[in-house]
Amino acid sequence: MSIEYTWEVKAQNTPLLKKKCNHCDSERFHCSDKFRLNAQKKNIDIWLIYRCVKCHHRYNMTIFSRIRTESISKEMFNRLSENNVDLAWEYAFSRETRRKNNAEADLDSVEYEIQFDEVSVEEITSCEDEMLSFTIKCPFEFNLRLSTVIRTCLNLSASKLNQLIDTEAIFVHKRPLQKKHKVQNGDIIHVNREKLKNLVFNNEIHDEVVVK
Template structure:
């Protein structure tokens, strides 16, 4: 029976925003992981606070505008009131929130680590399956190419990865891998064992 391995990608920081500061010459803002809440009668506004990386000038990214207080769940409202980092990261990585605010993320600014286990020789020669199977765990989307993850986790040079791609030895979500493929949580990568051994 084929074993499904896990490749876990952990972001170390939230993406910077590409935004010109009106106080200095900087073009990047970083999330403070803090919220600003403003309640007026039965309506509420909620922002995620960003700060210029050079002068600390603030930019408030709108999360909710003029909504009824009961429209936000008590759990989420409580977390925002307490500046919960986990939920701040969810909004900082949200494409939809950035789109609504007409701002762009600098996804190259996200540092990350890949947690994986090396493949043992026994599994490489296991006759039960001809493919190695890997599942991606990556809760945040920051335009990371799957090819970068594969090279790191399988310790492949760029040339060896190219040879595997040309030989249709790597499949991504049921299709031959293309270098442009970006990862998302739950993706499945399959690698042909014999072809992998031939380049190692």
Template sequence: MRNEYTWEIKATNTPLLIKKCSHCNNDRFYCSEKFRLNAQKKNVDVWLIYRCQKCDSTTNMTIFHRVKTSSINKKLYEQLSENESELAWKYAFSYEIKQKNNIEFDFKSVDYKICHDGITLEDILNSNIEIITFNIKYPFDFNLKLSSVIRTCLGISSKQLERLIEWEVISIQEQFLQRKRKVKNENVVKVDVGKLKNIIEQKN
């Protein structure tokens, strides 16, 4: 058994935009993954286009406002012009863009999958390793709780996780796991195997 693994969290859709539609009574818009550019002389405005889930009317999220075309990186400008979906996803999850537009996202609308090795607590208990490390890849932040990831990847119940927290078995960035902690990209989760074995001994 190795002492280091990777957990990769992949969002399968972008978060819905929470906004009242002016054409119907719906309040959720989905990201079209399309940009709108409006160049006037040497300045340009750039928006990411959202569409109402119900009536398909559009609303725009500002990416750039009255900026000089020459100040935008040439490659970035090409990506915007070509509606590159990866770039659209980056902005659709961006906290900075959210603040800039004074909007709210429905992060609960984001579906995701976690790629992991299926290492269980039993596997860990049967190892001779002192500390097992799990590196988290989480490129798009959607307010996911770290406890949910750990439960899924280790295949444990809420009650079991509570016990691991109580015994300070799991640490993140050199701090013991807290119940409400959210996932951040490049988080390093460490499981203290010695403490875990002590829990089992106490239980028996």
């Protein structure tokens, strides 16, 4: 048995592209959230439009090249024609799309927020379950370390998190957490409640001693 919580990571923007502009000294382009479609007879080309962050010069990232129009569903065509933002973000975060275009993303440019319910000391100490369970919701991957999310949501210092990792108190998909692990949608994290309680409880006692 375990208590289950959900942590939701929400990207605030799409990643910039690392690309030198031919019209100014900029080396970054941002996604415009707009598509360009060009139909010729029974074939169609589709691009995702990027703009230079300084001079707004355009760069077209290829989504589909010379494909038959009938190979695209009506629903997909409508989303492309209407510049559907959700679809634009899917392609902007897509590693495969960047790979096909030989493009590199500045993933550090992605800002994000984490929505979570704070786990109180009372919940940790009163719960009788061996493990606390946390599920990650993060539709876009941008090299965010899972350890960063855990530190934020459990309000742990780097040293305390390292203690939990070193004692194998944190598991991801039933395997001990590795510091290099990057967040993926659907990650399931289990934290040993007793070891976490000892850390939190010791912190509480230390804080009371310092205050007194």
